[in-house]
Amino acid sequence: MLLQFELVADFVGADDSVVHGLEDLRSGSPRGVTTLPPMHHPSEPSPASTIDATGSGAASGGQADALGEPAGGDVSPSSPVRTVDVYTHGHQPAAVAQHARRTAEDCAAFARDVIRPESQILDVGCGPASITVGLARWASDGHVTGIEPGGDILAAAADTVAGASVANVTIAEASVYELPYGDNAFDVAYAHQVCQHLSDPVTAIREMARVVRPGGWVAVRDSDYSTMQSYPSSEQITRWREVYRTVCRHNGAEPDAGRHLYAWFREAGLPQVQMSGVVQQFWTDETRQNWGCSWAERCLHTAFARQAVEYGCATRDELEWIAAGWRAWADNPDAYFHYVHGQALAQVV
Ligand SMILES: C[S@@+](CC[C@H](N)C(=O)[O-])C[C@H]1O[C@@H](n2cnc3c(N)ncnc32)[C@H](O)[C@@H]1O
Numbered sequence: 001m002l003l004q005f006e007l008v009a010d011f012v013g014a015d016d017s018v019v020h021g022l023e024d025l026r027s028g029s030p031r032g033v034t035t036l037p038p039m040h041h042p043s044e045p046s047p048a049s050t051i052d053a054t055g056s057g058a059a060s061g062g063q064a065d066a067l068g069e070p071a072g073g074d075v076s077p078s079s080p081v082r083t084v085d086v087y088t089h090g091h092q093p094a095a096v097a098q099h100a101r102r103t104a105e106d107c108a109a110f111a112r113d114v115i116r117p118e119s120q121i122l123d124v125g126c127g128p129a130s131i132t133v134g135l136a137r138w139a140s141d142g143h144v145t146g147i148e149p150g151g152d153i154l155a156a157a158a159d160t161v162a163g164a165s166v167a168n169v170t171i172a173e174a175s176v177y178e179l180p181y182g183d184n185a186f187d188v189a190y191a192h193q194v195c196q197h198l199s200d201p202v203t204a205i206r207e208m209a210r211v212v213r214p215g216g217w218v219a220v221r222d223s224d225y226s227t228m229q230s231y232p233s234s235e236q237i238t239r240w241r242e243v244y245r246t247v248c249r250h251n252g253a254e255p256d257a258g259r260h261l262y263a264w265f266r267e268a269g270l271p272q273v274q275m276s277g278v279v280q281q282f283w284t285d286e287t288r289q290n291w292g293c294s295w296a297e298r299c300l301h302t303a304f305a306r307q308a309v310e311y312g313c314a315t316r317d318e319l320e321w322i323a324a325g326w327r328a329w330a331d332n333p334d335a336y337f338h339y340v341h342g343q344a345l346a347q348v349v
Helices: 093-099 109-114 130-138 153-163 201-210 235-250 257-267 285-301 303-310 316-330
Strands: 120-124 143-148 169-173 186-192 212-231 273-282 336-347
Touching: 093 285, 109 186, 109 212, 109 273, 109 336, 120 130, 120 201, 130 143, 130 153, 130 169, 143 153, 153 169, 186 201, 201 212, 201 257, 212 235, 212 257, 235 303, 235 316, 257 273, 257 336, 273 285, 285 303, 285 316, 285 336, 303 316
Parallel strands: 120 143, 120 186, 143 169, 186 212
Antiparallel strands: 212 336, 273 336
């Protein structure tokens, strides 16, 4: 089967323009991604070459540091449009592996009714693309474009697509703040756990709506970190929640995004919002171990851990203590965890 992979901006100047990548991947082409001249699905408009592949402009967000995050976390004051924020989680293996467990069935059920076999779908911030390939199966006669603003996660997404036997997916390098697509290009624009990482989610939602045709849909799902609660209660997990939320806010983002979606959609010019919510739970041996051990790792070996120390939100010793708390929670057969996702669905008029 023919697989389409596309990098709208290629990796020329990758040292500067790849903002979320890992150090060891910055020197060459991303694994599993064929870097081709822009190649577009026939029903998509041509990208409007708005990405700055020189690494000097807004799309790059400036120089990346050793963990691949943009230094200072911001575009330069002279940049007219912000296109990249500091990504709190980072794309290190412990975070990406957790995200790769997600499926369209779990994470896009609230939008299932508006996706038709022929739908043209934009998956904003597709991450490792495990949801993207599920959307592609739903839109079996349509097409899904998964975008990420740069870095090795593009290669991870391409690997997922290659392994999934779906021919109707394009992985492209782009930021939600400046989508390289024309007005009305898609039937559905979807973003899962992305707005919580953005310093300007309203602009992002407005931009998603711009590329959706009248009558199409914008669908966004985000968690609400304040609702993340464990049994038994744990001093370390309580402290983890505090540290995570503080780091996220330091990055200019809203960790409790789920509860903000309704207002953000309205502010973005989408007044007819259908809100729903889902409780995510971890209590089986497998899910409890995975969630607890994954967060133990993430507290030690990801950009989040690095940022927590760098911003003065936690010491390294404290992170070790929090990680031990997560492992103890995961090893308790009585342990349980839950949190709320907010889900917003709105038709573009
Ligand atoms: C928590 S991950 C979610 C990944 C995927 N949607 C999922 O749920 O598995 C958030 C993703 O949003 C991406 N992201 C951050 N800023 C973005 C931007 N300006 N435009 C598009 N994606 C962005 C990050 O790189 C990251 O991969």
